[in-house]
Amino acid sequence: MTRIKPYELCWFFLLGCFVYSLLEIVFRGYTHWTMVLTGGVVAGVLYILHAAAPPKTLLLQCICGAVLITAIEFAVGVIDNLLLHWNVWDYSHMPLNLYGQICLPFTGLWFLLCIPAMGICHVTAKRFHRQN
Numbered sequence: 001m002t003r004i005k006p007y008e009l010c011w012f013f014l015l016g017c018f019v020y021s022l023l024e025i026v027f028r029g030y031t032h033w034t035m036v037l038t039g040g041v042v043a044g045v046l047y048i049l050h051a052a053a054p055p056k057t058l059l060l061q062c063i064c065g066a067v068l069i070t071a072i073e074f075a076v077g078v079i080d081n082l083l084l085h086w087n088v089w090d091y092s093h094m095p096l097n098l099y100g101q102i103c104l105p106f107t108g109l110w111f112l113l114c115i116p117a118m119g120i121c122h123v124t125a126k127r128f129h130r131q132n
Helices: 006-028 033-052 058-083 104-128
Strands: none
16 A cells, blocks of 8 residues: 555545535535535545555446445534534435435535545546656
């Protein structure tokens, strides 16, 4: 595994904050500040996952990424929606949902979004770690 430097995680955290928020605004019309932070955490986790994964394992990385994103989304949903009652989202109308916080269709979407995300991780890691 390549050693990840703190500035790399900061870069991915900020990228995730921006991209996740932008996607929510484009598709939902608004976002919530906790989703900004969640997007940053997700991006950092995906970068660590990519760095730890063996080469040529895109399918496995995307499956693991989708599961990790779903787990993070569940944790944030339990805090935001069930404990604090902020009602940031509600998937209770979606099929195969768990307490309205996560659902299988969105796990599939996270899998698909992991494909370009892992590509970004790969290209960025090469730039961060190229020999000068």
